[in-house]
Amino acid sequence: MRNILMTVSYDGTNYFGFQTQPDGNTVQDYLESAIAGLTGEIVKIHGSGRTDAGVHAREQPFHFQTNSQIPIERWRLALNGRLPSDIRVITAKEVPLSFHSRRSAKQKTYRYTINGNRIPDVFQRHYQTHHPGHLDVEGMREGLSLLTGTHDYTSFASRHSTKASHVRTIYHAWIEVDHSPANSGSDEQGVIHIYMTGNGFLQHMVRIIVGTLLQVGEGKRQPQDMKRVLEARDRAAAGPTAESKGLMLWKVEYEDAILMD
Template sequence: MRNICMKVSYDGSRYNGFQSQPDGNTIQDHIEKAIRMLTGEELNIIGSGRTDAGVHAKAQMFNFLTASAIPIERWPLALNSRLPDDIVILDAVEVPESFHARRSAKRKTYRYTIDTGKFPDVFGRQYRYHHYRPLNVAAMREAIAHLIGTHDYTSFTSAHSTKKNHVRTIYEAYIEQDGPFLHIYVTGSGFLYNMVRIIVGTLIKVGIGAVAPGDMPAILEARDRSKAGPTAIAQGLMLWDVYYSELDAGLSDQSQG
């Protein structure tokens, strides 16, 4: 058996997230169907993580075991011809049998985009959250800096989270401004359910003056979902990148972009 890792980019607007769900219509469902059409194999792919309904990915990683002898360089084109136009395989690499797209991941980066223009940009509206009120970006930058480090992020996960341990590490968190667009980048060891969207919702409260930047440590310490801001809408969120060590058969060199 061969263990193959792939990088996929997708527009999540019309899907129920990455991971298979009882109602179907997920990115995983479509990829597994494409593989089945190509090789005849019934298999389950392993994603580096899940994305919720409406969330996009610039670089989601997944792996699977296959008995197929198809040359590695032919996999992306072969699958793309069997996938919807809004799901595109960007790269493929053969990895050791021990490689696991989720467990082998060292860190992940998400990007959330806010459109602060007077009117929404009609051509990019499905990838941004339009916020019509002015935002204090300096205050938001001061606030997000408090989230860097290893913390219990219970305040920044859904009350429906099933994880027993809410301790995670955020390695980097910052805001870039590009004209009317604010790009919020968060890189961490892993993320809880709705974690980035709740962080963004809280930062928006800071941006409008409803929460002080200095309140962020107390919100973290409270470990209480009600102390943080609302959950920002899904469409502005994108899984930006997933990072692996060089030990993973050169995956960092061949599959990172």
């Protein structure tokens, strides 16, 4: 028995998320179907986490166990030939049987992208939330900084969250602004990227944080309000859930020793 770790990139626009759903049409469904077509085995893959409908992934690790003897270097091309063009396996590696994509993860980084220019970028419209109104980016940076550390993030979790604990740790959180003219037909505020790295994230957590930060940027809240929202431990205290299309799973990291045979 072999344990195979792969990393997949996908455009989530046309999918109901990564993890299998009753109605089908998920990234996991297509990956499992491609593996079955290649090996003849019915396998269940295990992702590093789930993403919601419309959310994208630059790097989403997943693993599965197989009896197939296909050389590791052949898996990528073989599977990509069986996958839709908006799903691509980018790495493949054999790992110890004890490895688990979700439980072995050390930290995850998400990126949320807001196009603050007057004119949206037609080529990036599926990956950016368009907000042409003025945003106080420095105020958003200040508010975001108040969320780092280990906290109960109930205020920023979906009301439908089933997790027993909402305590998580955000190690780093920062904002970058790209004013490159290649990003859009206009360059008023640029493209705003919000990054968050943590040991785990709750359902809708990043999108609710972004929705609340946008209220800070619009002047509807003060940066210091982010701390009060956090301490309230009440979803009603936070802002709206930002659109899914602006969110991307950016990176998942593991300890090197865990990946070694």
